[in-house]
Amino acid sequence: MxxxxxxxxxxxxxxxxxxxxxxxxxxxxxxxxxxxxxxxxxxxxxxxxxxxxxxxxxxxxSKSYLALTGDADYCRMLGHEIMGDAFDHSWVSAQTSGGAVALRVMADLLAQMSKPPTVWLQTPTYGNYIPILT
Missing domain, CATH: 3.90.1150.10 (Aspartate Aminotransferase, domain 1)
Incomplete structure (x- = not known):
């Protein structure tokens, strides 16, 4: 098998x-x-x-599941911390359980674009990053 x-x-x-x-x-x-x-x-x-x-x-x-994008209040607060006043309703933020999961979410988003952009990775990079992005 x-x-x-x-x-x-x-x-x-x-x-x-x-x-x-x-x-x-x-x-x-x-x-x-x-x-x-x-x-x-x-x-x-x-x-x-x-x-x-x-x-x-x-x-x-609560022990309820969070939305797929994570804790909305946390994402909003972190967005403001990172982007300052530039963070508004045109930005989307999401929370994931780790870096590889975040990369996979981004890869799924990019795969839906009519012309996917080029993604650059550092060298060396983690062995699972290339298969995730491919």
């Missing part, structure tokens, strides 16, 4: 994690994935995050 499935290409950014693991130095920092790890290789939950999560739990009023 899976005979025709090819190996997924190696993610060039994640190769940095392999280099990090192989480096014997004790004073190294792993910046490849954009997360903080302590001296023991653990990713601690910061106190500010714990407090924010606690506040969310204490103040949430």
């Amino acid at each position: 899976f005979e025709q499935v090819e190996d997924y290409p190696v993610d060039p950014i994640m190769i940095g994690a392999d280099y990090f693991a192989a480096d014997p130095r004790k004073d190294k920092l792993n910046l490849t994935v954009g997360i903080y790890q302590d001296a023991h290789g653990q990713t601690p939950v910061l106190e500010a995050v714990k407090l924010a999560e606690q506040k969310l739990v204490e103040t949430q009023t």
Whole structure:
């Protein structure tokens, strides 16, 4: 059934994690994935995050699903923070669960255009970005 499935290409950014693991130095920092790890290789939950999560739990009023575009108030507030007074009703903002999901939402939007624009990616880029955009 899976005979025709090819190996997924190696993610060039994640190769940095392999280099990090192989480096014997004790004073190294792993910046490849954009997360903080302590001296023991653990990713601690910061106190500010714990407090924010606690506040969310204490103040949430519903467990209903959000709209596909996320929390409208959050998107509107963030839009104003990023765009300032230029943010108005002509802008659309959406909230996703991660960068690859946001890229997929954008790719779906671009695929509906009569002439899809050129999309530029950094090199190296994550291995799943090219298939998502293709």
